[in-house]
Amino acid sequence: MTVYFVVYIVALSFVPLIHDTLLAQSRWLGYGTGAYQYQNQNYFILFNDPYDGSSKPHIHVNPGFAPAARISLLEFSDWTSWLNDHNLFNEFNVTIRASPQVLDVAYSRPEIVIHKYVEASSESVKVTLQSEKEFTAHLELWRWVMTSINGISIADTTKPLVITPTTLIEFTFEDERLQSVGRGRILLSAMPSQVEIWPHEKGFNRITIDFVNSMMSLTVSGSMEAVGTPSPTWNYALLPYVLPIVAVTVVALYLLVVKYGRTFKNRATRRSS
Amino acid sequence: MEERSRIVLLAAAVRLAIAPFFMHAGDVGTIYESSIMTLKGLNIYDFVYAKTIQMQNATGLPVFFEGYAYHPLLIYFFAPFYWLFTVIAGTGPVMIDGHYPSVPVLIYPWTPLLLVMLKIPIILADLLVVYLLAGMDTRKAKIYAFCPYVIFIGVVWGMFDALVGLFLLASYLVSSRNNFLSGLFYGLSLLKLYTVVLLPLYVIRLFGRWKAFAEFMGGLTLTLLPVAYYLVVSPVSVWNVLVTFQGTRLMGGVNLYNFIWIVQDLPFDLAVSMIPNIFLVIALYYLITKFGRKAPLLESILAIMFAYFLFGKVINEQFLVSIFPLILLSRECDYRVWVAPFVFIFLRSPFYYFMLPILWTSPVFYGYYLQADDVWRQLQAVGYLQIPMYAVGVTFSLLIFWNLIRVVDATRGVIVSATEVSEPN
Numbered sequence: 013m014t015v016y017f018v019v020y021i022v023a024l025s026f027v028p029l030i031h032d033t034l035l036a037q038s039r040w041l042g043y044g045t046g047a048y049q050y051q052n053q054n055y056f057i058l059f060n061d062p063y064d065g066s067s068k069p070h071i072h073v074n075p076g077f078a079p080a081a082r083i084s085l086l087e088f089s090d091w092t093s094w095l096n097d098h099n100l101f102n103e104f105n106v107t108i109r110a111s112p113q114v115l116d117v118a119y120s121r122p123e124i125v126i127h128k129y130v131e132a133s134s135e136s137v138k139v140t141l142q143s144e145k146e147f148t149a150h151l152e153l154w155r156w157v158m159t160s161i162n163g164i165s166i167a168d169t170t171k172p173l174v175i176t177p178t179t180l181i182e183f184t185f186e187d188e189r190l191q192s193v194g195r196g197r198i199l200l201s202a203m204p205s206q207v208e209i210w211p212h213e214k215g216f217n218r219i220t221i222d223f224v225n226s227m228m229s230l231t232v233s234g235s236m237e238a239v240g241t242p243s244p245t246w247n248y249a250l251l252p253y254v255l256p257i258v259a260v261t262v263v264a265l266y267l268l269v270v271k272y273g274r275t276f277k278n279r280a281t282r283r284s285s
Numbered sequence: 286m287e288e289r290s291r292i293v294l295l296a297a298a299v300r301l302a303i304a305p306f307f308m309h310a311g312d313v314g315t316i317y318e319s320s321i322m323t324l325k326g327l328n329i330y331d332f333v334y335a336k337t338i339q340m341q342n343a344t345g346l347p348v349f350f351e352g353y354a355y356h357p358l359l360i361y362f363f364a365p366f367y368w369l370f371t372v373i374a375g376t377g378p379v380m381i382d383g384h385y386p387s388v389p390v391l392i393y394p395w396t397p398l399l400l401v402m403l404k405i406p407i408i409l410a411d412l413l414v415v416y417l418l419a420g421m422d423t424r425k426a427k428i429y430a431f432c433p434y435v436i437f438i439g440v441v442w443g444m445f446d447a448l449v450g451l452f453l454l455a456s457y458l459v460s461s462r463n464n465f466l467s468g469l470f471y472g473l474s475l476l477k478l479y480t481v482v483l484l485p486l487y488v489i490r491l492f493g494r495w496k497a498f499a500e501f502m503g504g505l506t507l508t509l510l511p512v513a514y515y516l517v518v519s520p521v522s523v524w525n526v527l528v529t530f531q532g533t534r535l536m537g538g539v540n541l542y543n544f545i546w547i548v549q550d551l552p553f554d555l556a557v558s559m560i561p562n563i564f565l566v567i568a569l570y571y572l573i574t575k576f577g578r579k580a581p582l583l584e585s586i587l588a589i590m591f592a593y594f595l596f597g598k599v600i601n602e603q604f605l606v607s608i609f610p611l612i613l614l615s616r617e618c619d620y621r622v623w624v625a626p627f628v629f630i631f632l633r634s635p636f637y638y639f640m641l642p643i644l645w646t647s648p649v650f651y652g653y654y655l656q657a658d659d660v661w662r663q664l665q666a667v668g669y670l671q672i673p674m675y676a677v678g679v680t681f682s683l684l685i686f687w688n689l690i691r692v693v694d695a696t697r698g699v700i701v702s703a704t705e706v707s708e709p710n
Contacts, residue, residue: 017595017686020564021541021679027557028548036550043549046344063662109345248668251547255675259541262679270687 014270018263025259028252038132039112046108048115050132056082056249057132059115060108065101066091068117069130071137075192075236080249083187084155085196085234088139092152095119095126095141136233140201146226153198153230157215158183166215174208181207181219191240201229289419289426296415296430297408300440304404305397306643309442310380310389311351316360316403316443317380319353320367323360329353330515334522337530346551349530352384357511359476362406362448370395370402391645400443400642407439410447414454414610425613434623437630438603442638449477449607453586457611460582464491468501472508478531479604482569482593486585489577536561536598539629541682544675547668558598565596572693580696587611587618588696591689595682602626602633617691625681632674635661 038052044062051057056072068090072082090100098104104119104126115130126143141149159165161183162175181198202225210218221230319329329352336350353360374395381390411430419426429435439447456470471487474480491498515523535551536542536558545554572588580588590608594600605626612618636644636658644654664670 013690014686021682024541024560025544025675028544031548031550031553035553041550041553042344042346043551043554045340045348046346047549049549105343107343107345246667246669248547248666251668251671254672255544255547258672258676259679262676262683266680266683266687 014267018267021263022256022259025256028255032249032252040110040115042108042110048108048110050115050130052132052134053079054134055085055132055137057130057137059117059130068100068128069115069137069139071232071234073194073196073234073236075190075194075238077192077236077238078190078245080247081190081245082247082249083190083194083236085194086198086232087154089152089154092154094150096121096124096147136199136231138229138231140227140229142227144226146224148224149222149228151221151230153219153221154217155183155185155196157212157217158185158196158219159215160184161209161216161219164209166211169209170211172208172210174206177204177207179203183216183219185215187236189245190236190238192236192238194234194236196232196234199231199233201227201231204228288423289416292419292423292426292430293412293416297412299431299436300404300408300411301401303436304401304408304440304443306400307441307443308400308641309444309638310641311384311638313400313403313443314380314384314389315352316363316445317367317399319360320364320403323364324368324371328515328519328522329357329360330522330526331519334519334525337525347533347555348551349534350384352526354526354530356476356478356508357515358473358508359445359448362445362476363403366402366405367399370399374398389641391642393646396642396645404440404443407443407445407447410445410451411435411439414447414451417454417458418610418613421614428613428620429610432609432623434627435606435609437627438606442603444603444606446477446603446606449474449480450610452476453480453483453607454610457582457586464497464500465504468504469507470504471501472505474607475508477607478527479593479597480590480607482565482597483586483589485569485573486577486589489573490582490585492578534558534599538600538604539602539626539678539681540594540597540600541679542598543678546674547671561596561598565593568592568596576693576696583611583615584617584692584696587615588689588692591685591692594685595689600681602630612688615692617695618688619684622681622684622688625677625684629674629677629681632670632677635665 036051038050040048040050042048046060047062048059049057054074056074057069058067058072059069061067061070066087066089068088070087071085073085075081075083093100095104098121100119104121107118107120109116109118113131117128117130119126119128124143124145124147126141126147129138129140129142131138131140162178162181164173164175179200179202181200183196185194185196186192187194198219200221202223204221204223206220206222208220209216210220212218322329322332333350333352333354336352337348340348340350377392379392379395379399381392415426415430418429435447438444452470452474456467456474459470460467468487471480471483487501488498491501512523512527533555535545535554537545542558542561545557548554548557569589569592572585572592576585576588587608594604603626605623609620609623612620612622636654644650
């Protein structure tokens with residue numbers, strides 16, 4: 013009976029690994045109380061952080077030299093974004109529906125329904141805002157921090173800066189833990205009315221984009237390259253590999269205690285009697 | 286003063302000293318909210334079901350609002366004490382929005398008084414268990430009275446599994462003398478529903494002894510009348526909250542199944558969560574047919590509850606309290622098994638889950654609370670806590686398994702010797 017049970021424990025401990033390798037790639041997965049995530053070879057996307065409802069979406073890049081690491085690339089914030097002067101987080105009814113490839117988030121108010129579609133491919137992540145009516149938008153995209161945006165660095169400005177409206181925003185960033193530098197780009201489907209960048213200590217932490225349209229897509233892509241020799245780092249994505257080791261270790265300890273603990277106890281009992 | 290009374294009084298003093306200052310915001314919040322609704326004559330199940338529908342519509346996921354999902358009788362243990370509280374403090378709000386992950390707003394100076402009042406039924410249940418145990422063995426009564434795990438669950442968190450423990454113990458103790466009372470107490474132990482796995486055991490033991498069977502079922506039926514009432518009044522809500530939610534919950538807790546928490550794919554998780562159910566049915570069938578009629582009732586109850594702890598999908602930290610008095614009564618079991626769920630509490634629970642009111646009394650304390658909570662969330666986010674949680678879950682399952690094997694082995698011996706006595710040749 014004991015053998016069956018420990019085999020059961022060890023076998024089940026492989027479930028996360030099996031799911032991770034066979035079932036979790038390149039499709040939207042819902043969990044918790046309304047959070048969604050997507051993982052492919054290059055990007056990890058979180059939508060609706062389970063703790064505070066932020067990250068709508070939060071795009072991470074998986075560096076080729078450290079595939080399990082998830083490095084923040086860009087976060088779309090509903091907390092600080094407005095559509096038709098209504099805050100996206102607090103002033104809309106939100107419903108989320110997922111198909112394997114597209115996450116469809118509907119923001120509705122009595123006068124308007126705006127869809128946010130999030131689609132990922134191996135090259136990029138496309139976030140599209142679309143409605144049947146024209147709407148005004150103020151979007152805030154965050155990263156802590158970007159070292160330069162469209163060639164402008166923190167040395168060039170210490171105050172929020174309105175840059176020339178453009179459909180292509182390119183930024184750079186660094187990751188000390190991985191000793192690496194990264195590049196990101198945001199390609200807009202139409203010309204915005206205003207783009208502003210916001211300095212914060214060692215770089216820029218925010219890009220705000222204003223536009224009036226019935227449809228706008230922002231295609232985000234990013235990559236990283238190692239500068240030094242990054243030391244191996246722990247990451248949440250490694251957990252599925254660790255749990256079977258934990259299961260085998262605990263089970264082995266149990267078997268040892270049951271076997272030798274009893275022998276030891278018997279010896280002690282014999283000696284004392 | 287006789288020792289029995291001294292132990293009970295000391296146990297009461299310890300509990301009353303702790304009760305005003307701590308709580309599990311989610312569970313105490315649910316009892317508080319449900320007590321208010323009960324006094325207003327509102328249907329608790331309709332409220333929970335409406336919230337569930339709202340969440341499912343918003344997220345597109347098979348998620349459930351985790352509110353009052355218990356036997357209807359449970360709230361009537363708490364509502365009178367809430368009513369007493371309102372006599373003193375009025376009906377103004379004391380705890381606003383206590384559902385995870387929202388941090389509740391607590392109103393002072395009434396919060397400590399509310400906590401004491403809502404914990405009185407739990408404290409009384411604990412004291413009755415101590416009193417009953419002390420009547421048989423004062424050492425065991427002391428273990429229960431001062432066990433850090435039991436105290437934590439009852440008066441730090443404010444969870445009511447002690448009521449389940451009391452009624453299960455009472456059902457066992459009176460079973461040889463009064464089947465009606467045994468059925469009544471067993472029915473009351475269903476306050477938290479998971480003791481339903483014991484029903485086939487009681488049925489098979491009394492099967493054929495029709496008078497005893499009828500008495501037992503009479504007692505049990507009495508406790509089920511409120512369920513029947515709600516099933517008539519709001520069948521969809523009750524079915525969704527008590528059956529669909531409890532039956533299709535995501536596995537996990539202090540057990541070998543909490544690995545599922547790192548698999549962030551709810552439909553997949555729910556499908557995998559059916560696996561333990563299959564083994565639970567097999568284990569229950571085996572134990573009940575093999576030992577149900579012949580083995581002593583105490584060992585049979587424990588064997589079945591242990592099987593539930595091994596193959597039940599959800600084993601929360603507090604569940605062990607419900608069988609802890611019975612474990613203490615059994616010579617075969619090692620009561621130190623409580624250490625595993627106790628350790629698990631500190632690995633799994635964000636700061637939100639305990640210590641709240643005492644840290645809410647000043648902005649300075651609250652600032653410290655938020656900082657500590659932030660550290661916990663960071664540890665959680667990178668996955669550092671999941672590893673020890675899983676290790677403790679597997680360890681607890683193995684300790685339960687070890688106890689189950691001991692109970693089954695000992696029971697097998699009893700059955701064999703009983704057979705040898707009855708068939709000497």
